Amino acid sequence: MNTFPDDFIWGTATSSYQIEGGHDKDGKGPSIWDAFCTIPGKIYKGETGNVACDHYHRFREDIQLMKQMGVKAYRFSISWARILPTGKGQVNESGIQFYSDVIDELLKADIEPWITLYHWDLPLALQLEDDGWLGKPIIDYFAAYAKICFERFGDRCKNWITLNESWVVAILGYGQGVFAPGRVSNSEPYLAAHHLILAHAKAVHEYKNNFSHHGGQIGMTNNCDWREPLTDSEDDKAAAERALQFFVSWFADPIYKGDYPEVMKERLGERLPRFSKEEKVMIKGTSDFFGLNHYTTMLAAENHGIAKEQNVYGNGGISEDQNVDLSLDPSWKTTLMNWAVVPWGCTKLLHWIASRYDNPDIIITENGCAYPDELTNGQVNDRERLTFYKTYLQACQKAIDEGVKLKGYFAWSFMDNFEWASGYEKRFGLHYVDFETLKRTPKSSAKWFAKAIRSSSADV
Numbered sequence: 001m002n003t004f005p006d007d008f009i010w011g012t013a014t015s016s017y018q019i020e021g022g023h024d025k026d027g028k029g030p031s032i033w034d035a036f037c038t039i040p041g042k043i044y045k046g047e048t049g050n051v052a053c054d055h056y057h058r059f060r061e062d063i064q065l066m067k068q069m070g071v072k073a074y075r076f077s078i079s080w081a082r083i084l085p086t087g088k089g090q091v092n093e094s095g096i097q098f099y100s101d102v103i104d105e106l107l108k109a110d111i112e113p114w115i116t117l118y119h120w121d122l123p124l125a126l127q128l129e130d131d132g133w134l135g136k137p138i139i140d141y142f143a144a145y146a147k148i149c150f151e152r153f154g155d156r157c158k159n160w161i162t163l164n165e166s167w168v169v170a171i172l173g174y175g176q177g178v179f180a181p182g183r184v185s186n187s188e189p190y191l192a193a194h195h196l197i198l199a200h201a202k203a204v205h206e207y208k209n210n211f212s213h214h215g216g217q218i219g220m221t222n223n224c225d226w227r228e229p230l231t232d233s234e235d236d237k238a239a240a241e242r243a244l245q246f247f248v249s250w251f252a253d254p255i256y257k258g259d260y261p262e263v264m265k266e267r268l269g270e271r272l273p274r275f276s277k278e279e280k281v282m283i284k285g286t287s288d289f290f291g292l293n294h295y296t297t298m299l300a301a302e303n304h305g306i307a308k309e310q311n312v313y314g315n316g317g318i319s320e321d322q323n324v325d326l327s328l329d330p331s332w333k334t335t336l337m338n339w340a341v342v343p344w345g346c347t348k349l350l351h352w353i354a355s356r357y358d359n360p361d362i363i364i365t366e367n368g369c370a371y372p373d374e375l376t377n378g379q380v381n382d383r384e385r386l387t388f389y390k391t392y393l394q395a396c397q398k399a400i401d402e403g404v405k406l407k408g409y410f411a412w413s414f415m416d417n418f419e420w421a422s423g424y425e426k427r428f429g430l431h432y433v434d435f436e437t438l439k440r441t442p443k444s445s446a447k448w449f450a451k452a453i454r455s456s457s458a459d460v
C-alpha cells in the first residue's frame, strides 16, 4: 500500500459566506454577496447565504464532526464585514470573538486552523464607496484588515491564505458578471486582478515585517484546471500552454517571477496594467507555498474560428483574449457541475507547476466534486464522490512519488453549502446537510476519507 509522507496535511475546507449564515448578526456589515443574492435572477431559485449551514451558531458541532473524521487541518475564511462592518475603521469585537472561539475549538480538537482572509465576500461599503477591487484604496484597506487578523488570531493560527481564487474574483465577478459584484467587462478583470495581486503582496509584507515571531506561513491560493492539448500539433500544444498561463500564471508569475507572463502582455496591450519596478520587487517572493484549487481538465485547441463563450463555470476566461477552444472528451465522466473527472490531469498540472515555478511546496487547498446526493434511510451512499477522492488522491500520490513537493490536501468541502450562483442544488460536501432541519450526516465518502487519513493512504 502506497502511503503519503507522515507530515502530509489532511484537511477539509469551507468559506464564510457559504456556511456561516448569521448574515446580519452581532454587528456584521453586509457584503457584496449579501447584496448580489437579492438581485432577481442571479442565484438559482433566488437562494441566499442568509442562514446557509448556520455554522455561525453550530461551529462547535461541526468541529466535533471534523474531529471524528480525524482531519489534521481545517481551512475556513473570515468574513471581512464581520470584523470590519464597513471594511475599514471600527473593529466589531463580536466578530473577533466568533473567529477566536472557532480557532480555540479547533486547537482543542487538535486541528490546525488554516485561515483564508478573502473568499469573495467583500464588505459592501468598499464596493459602493471605493469601487471594490477596481480602486487603488483597496490595497491599503486589505492590508489593514489583514493586520487586524494577524494581531488577533496570529498567536494561534500559523497558516494564512491571503486571497482565494483571484481568477474567479476577476473573471466571474468583473468579466462575466455571474458572481458578485456582477460586472461585465473585458478590461475590468485585468484591473481588478492587478489590485488583488498588490493587496496580497502588501498583506504578506505586513505579516513578514511585523508578525514573523509567530513563526507562521502565508501564501495565495489560485484555481487552475489542467489543459490537455487536443492533438499533438504544435498549435494545440501552444494553445494549451497559453490557456494555463492566462489561468494561473496571471497571478503566479508576478509572485514567482516578478511580472505578468509575456503572452498576456503581448495579447492584452493596454488592457493589462503594468507594475512599476518597485512593485515588481515588492510582489516577488510573497508566497511561502503554492496554494492550488483544482477541479477538472479540458481539452485545448488553437482557435481557428470564432472563439466560443464557455458556460459560466466553463473556466474559459475571456476566450477571445486567448484564442483557445476548450472542449471535453466525450468519454470522460462529468460531475453535476459538468466538470470532467480526469485524475491524470491533476498529476500533469502538479508537474507543470513544479517545473514552471522551481518546485515550490504545493498545497491543494481545494479538490472535490458535486453529485446529486440523497439521504436514504439515514445514509448517503455517494460512491461517485468516494471514487473521485480516491482517484484524485492516487494522482497526487503519483506526483509526490515523481518528485513534486505536494505537502497537503484539503477536500472541498467539509459539508454541503451555498454553492454561489448555483444555490444549494450542487452538493460538494463530505457531510450531507438537510437545509430544512440543518442536520449534518456523514456521507460514505466522509467515512472513506477518514479511513484514508488514518492509514495515510488513498489505497484503502
Ligand code: GAL
Binding pocket: 015, 018, 164, 165, 168, 223, 293, 366, 412, 419, 420, 428
Ligand atoms: C471554488 C471555490 C469554492 C467552491 C468550489 C466549488 O472555486 O473556491 O468556494 O465553491 O469552487 O465550486
